Structures are given as structure tokens and as C-alpha cells.
Amino acid sequence: MGLSITDIIALVTTAIGAGTDLSTRKIYNWLTFPTAVLGVALNGYFNGIYTGFQKVGAVEAACAWALATAIMCFPNPGKRMHFGDVKMMAAVGALLGYIKFLICMFYFSLFYGLVAMFLILKSIPKEQVKGFLLLLKSFVFAGVNLSEGFDMAEVDKARKKLIPLGPIIFAATLAAVFADRFTMHFLGFTWY
Helix, strand or coil: CCCCHHHHHHHHHHHHHHHHHHHHCCCCHHHHHHHHHHHHHHHHHCCCEEECCEEECHHHHHHHHHHHHHHHHCCCHHHCCCHHHHHHHHHHHHHHCHHHHHHHHHHHHHHHHHHHHHHHHHHCCHHHHHHHHHHHHHHHHCCCCCHHHCCCHHHHHHHHCCCCCHHHHHHHHHHHHHCHHHHHHHCCCCCC
């Protein structure tokens, strides 16, 4: 199956957003707002664009835009996510519709967790890797907290470091566009 116009716009927009986020740590309004409006307008103009299983119309695109904004704004402890990331995901929701947006959120969560774990593991000093693995093993299997005897300064510094989310949003959109059927079948939704 070929790509729809909204798939292509979502991929191009998130690629541009990834580039600006990496270079300036910002995803600009001039990119996100027109893209979201274009997503709703295109879906309305074509009276629904077929995106995999669902036919997304203007109402569904607007609802996906609102759903994306609500999901991305709600769990923001410590203001670690900025609103450019939220607006980019809302634009993706308006372009792709709610089913592909939820697939995109699945991959976003997966990729974000992998990047965060990589950065934390990378921050552990080489001489403390064995101690960290013992700490992790004791925490998981025995429920014992051995962090008092372990230097967690570098790990805490890595944990507090802000991660540019633009590239993660791009990767998640790429996965949602090209692996939507595989993902839905993997999750047990054979109707998709």
C-alpha cells in the first residue's frame, strides 16, 4: 500500500522538527500550527483520507489533534517536556488520525525509554559498572536498596539531562507510518 499525502506531510514535518530540535533545542510554531491545520483541512477536503484501516475525516483529525495534546500535556512532571514537542505530536495526530497516532505514541514511549536507559547506562563510570549491576540485581530480585554505598551522582546528572524529543518523534512517526499493520497484528488487533 502506498503512502497517503498526510503520511508524507507527517514524515517531512517531523524530519524538519527533528533537525530544528537537534540544532536549536526548539520545535517552532511556524512548523507545528500550519501542519496541524493542514492535517485537519486535508482530511476534511478529501472527505476522509484512507490511512491503513481507518478513513480519517476532518472531525476525526480534529479529535486526534485534541487527543494528542491532552496525552502529551497531562503527564509532564517537572516540566521535562516543552510545548514544541506537544504541538508536534498534536500535528502528527491531526495528520494521521487517532489509530495511527496511538501507534505513534506506542513507538514514542518505547524509543524514549530506550534512549533514556542508554543515556543513564552510558553515564555510569566504568569502575562502577559491576557495582551498578549488583545494585540492579539486588533491587529487582531482593527488594534491597544498596544505593547508600554506591555513587549515584553521575547517574542522577544523566537522569536530569533533557533529551531532544524531535528525533524520537520522527522515529515514532516513521514506525507508525510503515509498521502500523505489523504493530496492530502484533498487539492482537487482527481487524486492522
